[in-house]
Amino acid sequence: MSRNILSPLVRMEGITKTFAGFVANSQIDFDVKNGEVHSLLGENGAGKTTLMNILSGLYIQDEGNIWIHDELREFRSPRDAILSGIGMVHQHFMLVPSMTVWENMVLGLKDLPSILPKKEIIGQMESLSSRYGLHVEPEARIWQLSIGEQQRVSILKVLFRKAELLILDEPTAVLTPQEADNLFKTVHQMKAEGHGIVFISHKLNEVTALSDRVTILRKGKRIGTVNTSDTTQENLAEMMVGKRVSFNITKRPQKPGKISMEIRDLSVNNDRGLPAVRDLCLQLREGEILGIAGIAGNGQQELCEAMVGLRKVEAGEMYINQIRIQKADPKSMISQGVRYIPADRKGTGLVPNMNVQENSILKNYWQKPVSRGITIDWNVVYKLASSIVRKFNVDTPSLSTPVRNLSGGNLQKLMLGRELSDEPPVIIAVHPTWGLDVAATGFVRDTILNERDKGASILLVSEDLDELVAMSDRLAVMHKGRFMGITDEPETLSREALGLMMAGIAHEDILQRDEGKGS
Amino acid sequence: MDILIPILAAAVRSGTPILYATLGEILTEKSGVLNLGLEGIMLMGAFTGFAVSMYTGNPWIAIAASFLVGMIITSIHGFLCITMGANQVVSGLALTMAGTGASSLLGRNFIGETITGLGKMHLPFLSEIPFIGPILFDHDPLVYISYFLVLFMCFFLSFTKSGLSLRAVGDSPRSADSVGISVVRTRYFYTLIGGGIVAIGGAYMSVAYTKMWGDLMTAGRGWIAVALVIFAIWHPMRAAFGAYLFGGVEAFQLRLQAAGTTIPTPLLMMLPYILTITVLLVISIREGKGLIFEAPSSLGQPFYREERE
Ligand SMILES: Nc1ncnc2c1ncn2[C@@H]1O[C@H](COP(=O)(O)OP(=O)(O)O)[C@@H](O)[C@H]1O
Ligand SMILES: [Mg+2]
Numbered sequence: 001m002s003r004n005i006l007s008p009l010v011r012m013e014g015i016t017k018t019f020a021g022f023v024a025n026s027q028i029d030f031d032v033k034n035g036e037v038h039s040l041l042g043e044n045g046a047g048k049t050t051l052m053n054i055l056s057g058l059y060i061q062d063e064g065n066i067w068i069h070d071e072l073r074e075f076r077s078p079r080d081a082i083l084s085g086i087g088m089v090h091q092h093f094m095l096v097p098s099m100t101v102w103e104n105m106v107l108g109l110k111d112l113p114s115i116l117p118k119k120e121i122i123g124q125m126e127s128l129s130s131r132y133g134l135h136v137e138p139e140a141r142i143w144q145l146s147i148g149e150q151q152r153v154s155i156l157k158v159l160f161r162k163a164e165l166l167i168l169d170e171p172t173a174v175l176t177p178q179e180a181d182n183l184f185k186t187v188h189q190m191k192a193e194g195h196g197i198v199f200i201s202h203k204l205n206e207v208t209a210l211s212d213r214v215t216i217l218r219k220g221k222r223i224g225t226v227n228t229s230d231t232t233q234e235n236l237a238e239m240m241v242g243k244r245v246s247f248n249i250t251k252r253p254q255k256p257g258k259i260s261m262e263i264r265d266l267s268v269n270n271d272r273g274l275p276a277v278r279d280l281c282l283q284l285r286e287g288e289i290l291g292i293a294g295i296a297g298n299g300q301q302e303l304c305e306a307m308v309g310l311r312k313v314e315a316g317e318m319y320i321n322q323i324r325i326q327k328a329d330p331k332s333m334i335s336q337g338v339r340y341i342p343a344d345r346k347g348t349g350l351v352p353n354m355n356v357q358e359n360s361i362l363k364n365y366w367q368k369p370v371s372r373g374i375t376i377d378w379n380v381v382y383k384l385a386s387s388i389v390r391k392f393n394v395d396t397p398s399l400s401t402p403v404r405n406l407s408g409g410n411l412q413k414l415m416l417g418r419e420l421s422d423e424p425p426v427i428i429a430v431h432p433t434w435g436l437d438v439a440a441t442g443f444v445r446d447t448i449l450n451e452r453d454k455g456a457s458i459l460l461v462s463e464d465l466d467e468l469v470a471m472s473d474r475l476a477v478m479h480k481g482r483f484m485g486i487t488d489e490p491e492t493l494s495r496e497a498l499g500l501m502m503a504g505i506a507h508e509d510i511l512q513r514d515e516g517k518g519s
Numbered sequence: 520m521d522i523l524i525p526i527l528a529a530a531v532r533s534g535t536p537i538l539y540a541t542l543g544e545i546l547t548e549k550s551g552v553l554n555l556g557l558e559g560i561m562l563m564g565a566f567t568g569f570a571v572s573m574y575t576g577n578p579w580i581a582i583a584a585s586f587l588v589g590m591i592i593t594s595i596h597g598f599l600c601i602t603m604g605a606n607q608v609v610s611g612l613a614l615t616m617a618g619t620g621a622s623s624l625l626g627r628n629f630i631g632e633t634i635t636g637l638g639k640m641h642l643p644f645l646s647e648i649p650f651i652g653p654i655l656f657d658h659d660p661l662v663y664i665s666y667f668l669v670l671f672m673c674f675f676l677s678f679t680k681s682g683l684s685l686r687a688v689g690d691s692p693r694s695a696d697s698v699g700i701s702v703v704r705t706r707y708f709y710t711l712i713g714g715g716i717v718a719i720g721g722a723y724m725s726v727a728y729t730k731m732w733g734d735l736m737t738a739g740r741g742w743i744a745v746a747l748v749i750f751a752i753w754h755p756m757r758a759a760f761g762a763y764l765f766g767g768v769e770a771f772q773l774r775l776q777a778a779g780t781t782i783p784t785p786l787l788m789m790l791p792y793i794l795t796i797t798v799l800l801v802i803s804i805r806e807g808k809g810l811i812f813e814a815p816s817s818l819g820q821p822f823y824r825e826e827r828e
Contacts, residue, residue: 019825058697059825079699094694096687098813107687108698112680157698 007070009034009165009196010055010086015064017050024050028064028222030215032165032196037187039199039207039228041240042217044435045408048200049091051217052167055198056088057081079108087163089154091170091200097143101125101136101153105160128159132186143272147174147297155186166190167198172206173463174296177499184210202240204233216240241438249445249470252453256473257286259322260457261307261338261426266316268299268306268481276302278481279316284426284457289448291472291490292461295502299481300461301343304428307459308340309333310348320426334363339419341429343461345411352404356396359403360385360418388417393443409440416447427451430461445471465498477501485510526770527654531662532728534759534766536561536737538665539720540744541751541758542672543589547713548748549676550706551689551817554596555611557717558741559618564589564721566622569629569732578637578726582661582719585726589718590711592618597710601703604821619735629732636730637661659727661719668716672755685709689815692822702822720744743792750799752813765795 008031017025025047032038040048053059055066057075066073068084075081095104102122106112122138129135134152142150151171158166168187172180187197187210201207207214208228216223216239223239261284270276276299284290292300305311307318309330318325320336342348350359361370361381369380385399392413396406403411412432419427429448433441449471452458462468468475468490475490476483477498485507487493497510540557547554554560564585572581596614599605637659645656655666676682687695688705696702720740725732743765751757768791776787 056697077699077701078697082699088697090697094691094697096691096694098690098816099683099686103683104694106680107683108695108700109680114680115678116680116683 008032008067009069011067011070012051012055013065013067015051015054015066016062017047017054017059018062023220025054025061026220028217028220030222030225032198034164034194034196035191036213037191037197037199037211039201039211039214040217041201041204041207041214041236043202043240043437045219045437046217046240047220048217049169050220052088052169052198052200055081056086056167082108082161082163085162085164086167087158087161087165088167089151089158089169089171091173093150093154095142095150095153095157098141100139100141101145102138104142104153105138105157109161125156125160128156132156132159132189133182134186147295148176148179151175151183159190163195165196165198167200169200170202171199172201172203176295176502177495178503180206204236204240207236208233218242249449249467251449251471254288254473256288257455259283260286260320262319262322263307264317264319266303266306266318267314268302268311269314270299270302275314276481277306280482282459282476282483282486284459286425286457287452287455288473289452289458289460289471291468291475292459292478293465293468293475293498293502294478296463298478300478301430302481303478304340304342304430304459304461307333307428308338310340337425339424339427341412341415341419341427341432343430343434345408345415346404349415350403350411353402355400355402356389356394356406356414357381357385357399359414360388363418384421388414388421391421392417392447409436409443412436412440412444416444420447420451423451423454423456425456427456427458429458431463432460433462433464433467465495469493477507479504524650524653526767526774528657529770529773530763530767531655532658532766533769534762534764535662535665536720536723536728537740537744537747537765538669538759538762539723540717540741541747541762542665542668542755543713543716543718543720544744544748545672545713545751545753545755545758546685546709546716547593548818549685549689549753549815550709551692551815551820551822552597552600552706552710553607553611553819554593554614554710554713554717555608555745556593556596556614556618556714556741557744558737558739559615559622560589560592560714560717561618561721561724561737561741561744562622562735563592563618564718565725565736566626566629566721566732567718568722569632569634569725570625572634572636572726573629573632576635578635581726582637582722585718585722586715589715589721592718593711593714594707596714597707600821601706601710604823607819615741623734626732626734630734632732634726634730636725637727661723661727669755669759676755686815689817692817696822696824702824706822717741717744739792743795746796747799749814750796750802753815761795761799764798765791768794 011031013029015025015028028051030051042048050059054061057078057080066075073084096107102118102125105125106116106121125138134156136149136152151174171183175183191197199211211228213225213227214236215225216236218240263280263282266277266280267275268277280303282290294300302311306313309328309332313328318328346352361384364370365376370376382399388394389396394413394417395410403414432448433444436444448458460468460471472490474486474488475493476486479502484501484504500510501507540561544554544557567588568581568585571584572578575581592614596610599610600607639658640660642656646652676686684695684700684705688700688702692702721737724736747758747761751761772787772790776784
């Protein structure tokens with residue numbers, strides 16, 4: 001890094017980017033110096049990723065300029081940005097799943113011999129790994145790696161290309177607290193070596209702990225840039241959200257009823273045919289929320305899919321009201337009152353090209369009164385859909401608007417309306433507030449809590465630990481298809497203990513260890 | 520043994536056109552582009568090869584011309600699918616229909632003509648190996664080139680920088696793009712080269728195998744190749760196995776016909792198609808997914824950098 005250290009490594013000025021009329025970035029200024037961690041803070045959809053995609057050459061800005069060490073640059077493709085020393089670790093890693101780690105390491109590098117010198121590459125890679133404490137097996141294929149390992153590969157890949165500026169897009173979203181700590185160590189080391197680092201996050205504590213400066217984005221605009229030492233978390237939160245918000249989730253005392261759904265020794269495979277859920281037992285009681293914490297990809301998704309009949313049960317039994325379910329297909333689970341709020345709203349949840357009315361009857365079109373034999377009674381559908389739209393505040397131009405045109409929050413409200421309008425006994429909700437703005441998040445949480453108070457049994461999977469702890473009556477932590485522990489008092493569980501359980505250490509072992517420390 | 524050798528040698532010969540077509544399509548599909556126009560491209564390749572051979576008397580010029588024509592026709596598909604993002608199935612089917620029609624029309628005046636075509640080339644030493652020699656090394660040069668192509672493609676896909684880029688573009692165009700590989704350029708390149716190789720498969724039919732021109736002479740071999748690519752899970756070696764299996768059954772049923780069996784001829788002619796598909800289907804179901812050579816995940820999907828998935 002022999003360049004002029006005094007000039008900012010990167011300076012972006014007046015960056016504007018629109019997508020089909022939607023302004024994702026508007027007149028944004030941003031700069032990073034060598035040896036600095038500069039955070040981009042903002043809610044989902046604020047435009048953080050868009051801004052950094054422009055810096056890494058993936059998007060081309062409509063307006064604005066980029067300087068690298070005071071030299072005006074025009075990035076027409078990712079290649080231009082890479083050659084300027086910019087490397088981005090994308091939120092959804094840009095790795096080729098079918099290839100090995102070392103192959104991903106050198107993908108796209110021009111200055112290599114035509115026949116790949118595997119040994120040398122692996123050697124270089126391992127020296128980088130040990131220097132930064134980023135260990136991965138070079139010959140493993142990406143799809144075999146955990147998310148944490150994939151992230152290490154992504155960071156190594158950027159370092160392998162000798163990037164001067166490192167952009168980390170929401171790197172901690174998929175990590176255990178301990179893995180996140182390791183990541184922070186790596187970041188500190190790179191900073192000390194003179195790299196510039198952009199850290200994208202919407203988690204205030206991480207941003208304050210890690211960065212020198214913070215730039216806050218809201219709805220595509222830059223709200224301000226502050227030195228971390230001159231500000232507080234409350235201050236940042238206010239700049240990020242715009243109005244003072246309370247993070248409180250109020251929950252009435254629980255009156256748990258009888259067991260409505262039970263699972264015994266359930267085993268389920270993932271899409272690759274490998275075990276995802278292993279001999280799992282759980283009980284859902286009336287009027288309670290069972291939260292499931294865990295890093296994405298530890299079987300939560302497969303468990304939920306099995307419970308709603310979307311995934312084949314390899315072994316084990318499921319009971320609803322003490323009656324064993326013989327045939328767990330989606331239709332019979334629906335008619336038994338099991339409702340599903342899936343994570344991918346536009347995939348499993350709703351049909352993007354169908355309109356609001358059609359989507360609102362996806363789960364009862366075969367039943368009276370919607371169905372009249374072989375035809376559908378559209379008058380009934382109209383009434384049903386308009387009552388959902390009214391009760392759940394779905395903001396849609398009309399009932400015949402295709403749902404692909406609705407925003408994330410409204411999609412979720414429509415789905416909640418469809419799933420919850422007949423007071424179902426069992427609800428399986430996966431990441432129900434993911435990607436929603438503050439108002440919609442509050443609405444979704446209130447709705448779910450309300451169903452609990454009315455006596456529904458709810459299984460809640462979420463990556464937001466605060467949300468899980470606050471909403472759950474009981475909380476289980478899942479790792480590699482098993483529960484590492486299950487507690488009746490989620491509030492009493494320390495962050496550290498949660499992290500250890502997410503990393504695969506059983507609850508009892510943690511308790512024992514703590515006792516050992518105490519005595 | 521003595522009856523087996525000629526049948527197996529014939530298997531190689533009659534499997535070669537399908538092998539070329541399958542290898543070409545593997546290259547194309549590895550980049551993420553599906554080309555269902557093989558039958559049309561093969562027919563145009565066969566026609567071009569025959570016509571140029573007749574006028575120039577030089578089979579090699581004829582083969583080069585077929586390769587070129589294959590690339591030119593395929594470039595239409597490339598433009599529609601890669602640049603315009605058209606539906607690849609529709610475009611491919613259109614290509615088959617257009618190629619079939621055009622070859623019939625252009626070939627009307629060539630029916631009944633003959634050419635010298637491509638002759639045999641004995642390979643010294645290799646052709647003297649007992650059993651293997653007469654089966655594998657007693658053919659025309661295009662057969663040897665196809666052996667080389669199979670080995671080269673295996674090596675290319677597994678061990679070279681460009682092979683890595685090709686696989687990345689087909690498997691995860693977004694990742695490839697993010698490290699500076701041009702998805703569009705890579706797709707065009709391999710789609711066109713693939714189309715050229717497919718056309719050589721057609722040219723083999725007229726220039727080396729039959730040495731004549733017949734209307735619709737590829738008789739569905741392009742479609743067999745499309746299926747072979749899948750059953751061979753995009754692996755050149757397995758493509759060779761499938762192609763020779765087809766060729767073997769074809770050679771066998773021709774001999775049965777010649778020997779005057781009582782089995783109805785149409786039934787015999789169906790045999791290679793049915794058997795090849797069945798055997799490969801069973802194998803591919805049993806073996807499940809390969810690794811390097813599995814289906815390119817982005818097959819059939821256009822790529823635009825600024826569009827979200
Ligand atoms: N490729 C794209 N096409 C259309 N809209 C996009 C695209 N990328 C981002 N957007 C929109 O721009 C806004 C900002 O997105 P993004 O930069 O991803 O936000 P953040 O990273 O802050 O969560 C969102 O509303 C998103 O829907
Ligand atoms: Mg983002």
